[in-house]
Amino acid sequence: MTCRGARNCFVPGSILVVALAAAGGGRSDAQVLPTSPIFWPPPWNAQHVFDPSLLPELVQPDLREPVAPEDMPIKSRQWPEYRPPGVRAGGWMFDPAVTAGGVYDSNVFASNTRRESDLAARLGASLRALTLWERHGIELEASALSTIYRRHSGLDQTDASLKGQGHFDIDHATTLLARFEAAHLHEAVGSLTSPAGAVRPTPYNLFSGDITLRHEFGRFTGSMGARVDSYDFGSTVAQNGTTISQDARDGQIYSVHGRLDYAFSAKSAIFAAVEGNERRLRGTADQSFDSDGYRALAGFDVELTHLIKGEFAGGYLQQRFASAAVGTIEGPSYRAMLTWSPSRRLDIYFDAEQLVTTASDTTLTAVLANAAQIGLDYEFRRNVILSIAATYERDGFKGLPRSDKNYILDARLKYLLNNISSLAILYRYQRRDSSQAEFDFDRHQVGIAARVEF
Numbered sequence: 208m209t210c211r212g213a214r215n216c217f218v219p220g221s222i223l224v225v226a227l228a229a230a231g232g233g234r235s236d237a238q239v240l241p242t243s244p245i246f247w248p249p250p251w252n253a254q255h256v257f258d259p260s261l262l263p264e265l266v267q268p269d270l271r272e273p274v275a276p277e278d279m280p281i282k283s284r285q286w287p288e289y290r291p292p293g294v295r296a297g298g299w300m301f302d303p304a305v306t307a308g309g310v311y312d313s314n315v316f317a318s319n320t321r322r323e324s325d326l327a328a329r330l331g332a333s334l335r336a337l338t339l340w341e342r343h344g345i346e347l348e349a350s351a352l353s354t355i356y357r358r359h360s361g362l363d364q365t366d367a368s369l370k371g372q373g374h375f376d377i378d379h380a381t382t383l384l385a386r387f388e389a390a391h392l393h394e395a396v397g398s399l400t401s402p403a404g405a406v407r408p409t410p411y412n413l414f415s416g417d418i419t420l421r422h423e424f425g426r427f428t429g430s431m432g433a434r435v436d437s438y439d440f441g442s443t444v445a446q447n448g449t450t451i452s453q454d455a456r457d458g459q460i461y462s463v464h465g466r467l468d469y470a471f472s473a474k475s476a477i478f479a480a481v482e483g484n485e486r487r488l489r490g491t492a493d494q495s496f497d498s499d500g501y502r503a504l505a506g507f508d509v510e511l512t513h514l515i516k517g518e519f520a521g522g523y524l525q526q527r528f529a530s531a532a533v534g535t536i537e538g539p540s541y542r543a544m545l546t547w548s549p550s551r552r553l554d555i556y557f558d559a560e561q562l563v564t565t566a567s568d569t570t571l572t573a574v575l576a577n578a579a580q581i582g583l584d585y586e587f588r589r590n591v592i593l594s595i596a597a598t599y600e601r602d603g604f605k606g607l608p609r610s611d612k613n614y615i616l617d618a619r620l621k622y623l624l625n626n627i628s629s630l631a632i633l634y635r636y637q638r639r640d641s642s643q644a645e646f647d648f649d650r651h652q653v654g655i656a657a658r659v660e661f
Contacts, residue, residue: 317397
């Protein structure tokens with residue numbers, strides 16, 4: 208799962224995936240596993256301590272071989288003839304892009320009682336700027352995506368964000384990392400965090416920042432850092448036209464995180480990682496939303512052969528809620544990530560995870576989540592890629608007589624026309640079976656998207 212030494216190892220926020228997410232298939236449909244795995248490049252994986260980490264380079268720099276595109280994961284692979292040219296200005300590279308597409312949604316309200324279909328248009332633009340300096344580095348990205356429905360104008364929304372990250376190389380083994388994000392986003396109608404009865408997306412502003420220090424010493428690699436996420440929620444509307452205020456969810460989440468790896472070789476290591484959090488939310492006059500807790504995992508990262516890579520970990524998680532109705536939620540936690548590449552044209556991956564979490568950072572509801580995902584990426588040709596992922600998740604709600612089973616099937620066929628333009632066809636099926644029947648729903652979404660990068 209480790210991705211080494213490539214400028215474009217991580218393709219942030221593919222507009223093709225966002226197109227369906229904006230229609231209701233967002234992060235709240237499944238609590239644990241994303242339907243499209245993200246590969247964080249070095250050194251940024253140091254800020255995601257439970258994801259596979261970059262192992263130290265034990266070979267002398269002069270003896271290292273460059274990583275060929277065919278040896279990278281298919282999802283992040285980029286062949287030279289299909290690499291966008293970008294616009295260079297001095298020590299900066301600019302990558303502008305525009306997108307357009309549409310989605311058919313068979314159940315726009317994610318409801319089993321109000322099943323209505325609609326077509327939605329997607330229009331988006333982004334501008335990415337990064338430095339080309341030999342040492343240090345800065346990367347900025349501004350993006351916006353508008354969703355316009357044909358019949359249900361109340362579901363229209365525009366998401367916009369400004370993200371930035373930078374690394375300062377203190378010396379050959381020590382790096383200071385910083386990230387920030389300022390965004391105006393929406394929670395999809397029918398998602399687990401959307402208010403019950405809402406018929407419009409819930410808007411919110413997010414301000415986030417993280418600073419991390421990473422250091423290599425021999426076969427050890429350590430990182431430690433701190434993060435703050437600040438949420439400011441707006442209001443949404445119920446079916447009867449009344450306003451549903453979400454002010455109680457406003458507040459900040461403070462986190463500290465650290466990880467230590469020891470590499471037995473260039474392809475195997477053991478690690479321990481921990482993250483603590485303190486959630487200070489507004490709540491209501493008679494109900495506190497505050498909580499604090501931690502998650503700790505230990506395990507190993509191994510490349511068994513050139514074909515099989517994986518990371519396996521187990522640990523414990525605890526979250527203490529100020530609300531007596533919830534109390535303390537704790538229990539074991541595990542994570543397994545495995546990638547099998549039987550050929551350079553096929554990647555098969557399997558992820559599984561258990562954790563005690565909340566429906567979102569800004570709600571009171573606690574959830575015991577177990578999830579598993581299996582998927583594949585197949586490269587028919589250098590410019591034709593098929594991706595399929597199936598996810599199952601079981602959510603047990605603490606303090607509520609509710610248990611959910613979630614099923615998601617994602618498929619995407621991407622066709623690169625040339626080095627600046629691409630087309631994609633997407634399909635998603637979602638189904639939620641809940642012990643409380645009013646939360647049951649299923650939906651089909653079919654989309655097409657075009658992207659041009661200059």
